Amino acid sequence: MDHFLPRDGVLHAEEVPLDRLAEDVGTPFYCYSAATLTRHARVFRDALSAIPDPLLAYAVKANPNLSVVRLFAREGYGADVVSEGEMRRALAAGVPPARIIFSGVGKTAGEMRAALEAGVGQINVESEEELFELAGVAAAAGVTAPVALRVNPDVDAKTHAKIATGRSENKFGIPADRIPALWAAGEAIPGIAMRGLAVHIGSQIADLAPMEAAFRRLGDLLEALRAAGHAVATADLGGGLGIPYDPACPAPPDPAAYGAMVARVTAGWGVRLAFEPGRLLVGNAGVLVARVIRVKRGAARRFAVLDAGMNDLIRPTLYGVFHDIRAVRPRPGRAVLTFVGPVCETGDTFAEDRETTPLEAGDLVALMTAGAYGATMASTYNSRPLVPEVLVDGGRWAVVRPRQTYGELLGADRIAPWLEEGG
Numbered sequence: 004m005d006h007f008l009p010r011d012g013v014l015h016a017e018e019v020p021l022d023r024l025a026e027d028v029g030t031p032f033y034c035y036s037a038a039t040l041t042r043h044a045r046v047f048r049d050a051l052s053a054i055p056d057p058l059l060a061y062a063v064k065a066n067p068n069l070s071v072v073r074l075f076a077r078e079g080y081g082a083d084v085v086s087e088g089e090m091r092r093a094l095a096a097g098v099p100p101a102r103i104i105f106s107g108v109g110k111t112a113g114e115m116r117a118a119l120e121a122g123v124g125q126i127n128v129e130s131e132e133e134l135f136e137l138a139g140v141a142a143a144a145g146v147t148a149p150v151a152l153r154v155n156p157d158v159d160a161k162t163h164a165k166i167a168t169g170r171s172e173n174k175f176g177i178p179a180d181r182i183p184a185l186w187a188a189g190e191a192i193p194g195i196a197m198r199g200l201a202v203h204i205g206s207q208i209a210d211l212a213p214m215e216a217a218f219r220r221l222g223d224l225l226e227a228l229r230a231a232g233h234a235v236a237t238a239d240l241g242g243g244l245g246i247p248y249d250p251a252c253p254a255p256p257d258p259a260a261y262g263a264m265v266a267r268v269t270a271g272w273g274v275r276l277a278f279e280p281g282r283l284l285v286g287n288a289g290v291l292v293a294r295v296i297r298v299k300r301g302a303a304r305r306f307a308v309l310d311a312g313m314n315d316l317i318r319p320t321l322y323g324v325f326h327d328i329r330a331v332r333p334r335p336g337r338a339v340l341t342f343v344g345p346v347c348e349t350g351d352t353f354a355e356d357r358e359t360t361p362l363e364a365g366d367l368v369a370l371m372t373a374g375a376y377g378a379t380m381a382s383t384y385n386s387r388p389l390v391p392e393v394l395v396d397g398g399r400w401a402v403v404r405p406r407q408t409y410g411e412l413l414g415a416d417r418i419a420p421w422l423e424e425g426g
């Protein structure tokens with residue numbers, strides 16, 4: 004459910020007409036709905052009401068805007084971060100360090116130091132090599148690192164190959180059969196406090212069965228560790244729950260079904276559970292609003308050329324995925340259009356031969372469900388400035404990231420001294 008609905012023939016974000024916003028901030032721009040963000044935070048929490056005191060850690064990479072992270076922090080959420088930059092965002096947004104989980108397969112020694120200095124609650128370790136490096140960093144700093152081992156459960160999440168992370172051939176996690184020995188090694192070295200296990204098998208998962216299989220593997224490991232005399236305090240079940248993008252496709256399992264499955268599988272584990280939802284919380288809380296620059300008649304199709312491109316929203320290019328595209332002021336009738344951006348790549352295509360309402364130059368469209376992995380994956384390719392982000396809350400709104408200026412864009416570069424004018 005979201006709060007982007009037509010009123011009097013105009014698509015609104017909550018109470019704010021999107022054409023009004025477009026006039027104020029220009030196009031393209033991302034627009035987020037605070038009501039939708041809050042609603043999703045609560046729906047997910049409610050879905051887990053049978054779980055005692057879960058740690059809900061928002062996966063910052065899905066949408067790292069400080070206002071978004073702060074909104075979730077105010078809802079009691081922690082943060083799952085995968086870089087020092089994301090950790091700094093979480094801290095700046097007011098997330099208590101104890102509620103920060105530091106994940107990621109390539110933490111540098113510098114990032115480990117920063118995480119320990121900040122006092123994050125948990126570091127998810129993805130390899131034997133990383134565990135020993137972390138021990139060294141912690142010992143040198145005179146602190147103890149709270150560690151969970153990320154298990155690679157060798158489960159196929161049945162999602163897009165580029166976002167499946169739970170197969171043995173993927174770079175993520177530690178093979179299950181190596182966990183007991185590594186746990187024992189971790190307990191024996193100074194600088195490490197072994198706390199728990201973690202698993203995350205991918206993103207946009209539309210089927211609970213692979214998740215359940217992964218969680219059961221985690222449960223088996225937990226039991227094996229306990230049988231060997233180890234104390235396991237936490238289990239981190241990751242994120243990955245899918246959301247609806249295409250209204251014509253069956254909806255993925257809802258959070259309540261996920262919560263019921265989790266409660267059933269983890270009953271009797273006797274650990275504190277952690278969750279790392281990203282996409283589920285922010286995906287359909289955001290849209291990318293663009294203007295039609297022109298409608299171009301090609302030899303084989305009609306193109307709606309938008310002022311937003313693959314540099315602003317790369318998901319269709321990267322994963323070939325569907326985004327619903329709606330006119331902000333729909334005209335009567337039907338048309339078939341191929342939606343492209345201005346970037347000099349054929350991959351700069353948002354939708355091919357899409358049935359839609361007729362569009363003309365100057366019309367506004369909203370690319371729906373763009374709140375997750377949208378602005379955060381944007382680049383300045385083709386020297387296009389990063390677009391603004393706007394947060395709407397009821398009838399009020401704020402630019403939570405202004406449009407990058409050409410001064411900022413060019414000012415980031417330096418001319419090598421020997422190439423200077425007259426040099």
Ligand SMILES: *Cc1c(COP(=O)(O)O)cnc(C)c1O
Binds near residue numbers: 205
């Ligand atoms: C990306 C990621 C998440 C969030 O995934 P979603 O599909 O957005 O819920 C959670 N945990 C880890 C370790 C991740 O890499």
